[in-house]
């Protein structure tokens with residue numbers, strides 16, 4: 380048990396820093412609900428899938444490869460269906476969308492959990508910086524591809540991060556999406572998480588049915604595989620002191636499960652959550668014009684990628 384959970388007060392809903400995904404969903408039946416979790420094979424995604432399935436939901440668990448998704452799905456009890464979804468490869472995302480659409484029924488939640496963090500050097504794919512492409516564009520393709528399958532009360536949940544506050548001025552460097560005018564491991568991770576937040580806000584504005592919602596969240600800081608690129612002293616300090624200060628994966632998955640399932644959140648949309656409560660993002664993450672611009676730029680990128688796949 381970390382020290383911090385005793386210091387930070389719980390929110391008015393009784394949940395807070397130390398609440399686990401099981402606690403936040405205690406007594407809830409998700410029988411008859413279908414939900415999709417990206418990055419189901421590790422860290423928060425695995426725990427999120429486990430608890431949703433424990434509560435009776437049918438969970439599509441996606442991972443970079445079908446083998447990874449299968450392994451994760453087999454490791455949890457309940458009704459799960461593994462799917463491959465490599466977010467940095469549009470053909471894989473499209474195949475995932477098609478596989479979901481081949482099944483009957485609607486989706487009650489799409490939890491965009493997968494992500495990469497703080498790549499030490501600039502890496503690109505399809506001409507775009509890899510964290511922006513994986514964390515934002517991959518999920519943009521997935522969610523917009525599946526929107527017609529979102530149920531009347533369906534929820535889109537974007538795993539952002541408090542690290543969105545480290546994004547460049549204005550949030551998104553639209554003239555530097557390939558990183559060629561400058562790259563920073565944390566700055567670009569921050570930008571990708573800023574994009575997750577803006578995407579939820581703009582999607583919330585665009586959803587057509589009143590019961591649907593799109594929200595973003597910061598899960599807390601948790602010692603998962605996400606930290607793999609953190610080297611040296613900071614990694615060693617995290618390993619040694621982490622148990623005192625960081626959340627466990629069970630606590631880290633709580634806000635995702637809360638936002639995806641809590642009946643009290645019906646009609647709550649376009650918000651940013653942390654510790655299972657509404658929180659305040661960086662001020663410019665509320666800028667509607669930037670959110671709209673990001674959506675339009677993402678649509679253009681999606682069209683460009685689709686054209687590219689047709690011509691190959």
Ligand SMILES: NC(=O)c1ccc[n+]([C@@H]2O[C@H](COP(=O)([O-])OP(=O)(O)OC[C@H]3O[C@@H](n4cnc5c(N)ncnc54)[C@H](OP(=O)(O)O)[C@@H]3O)[C@@H](O)[C@H]2O)c1
Nearest residue numbers: 418421422423465466467492493494540600601603604605
């Ligand atoms: N942990 C934290 O402290 C923290 C803090 C703030 C926000 N978050 C956010 O929480 C989310 C979950 O992170 P985590 O801590 O659970 O990390 P994790 O244990 O590293 O899990 C990340 C998941 O994303 C998957 N993934 C990575 N690249 C992918 C790609 N190209 N296509 C498809 N899937 C991909 C990983 O697959 P592989 O296993 O195959 O790599 C893994 O399943 C992330 O979005 C992260 O930004 C985490």
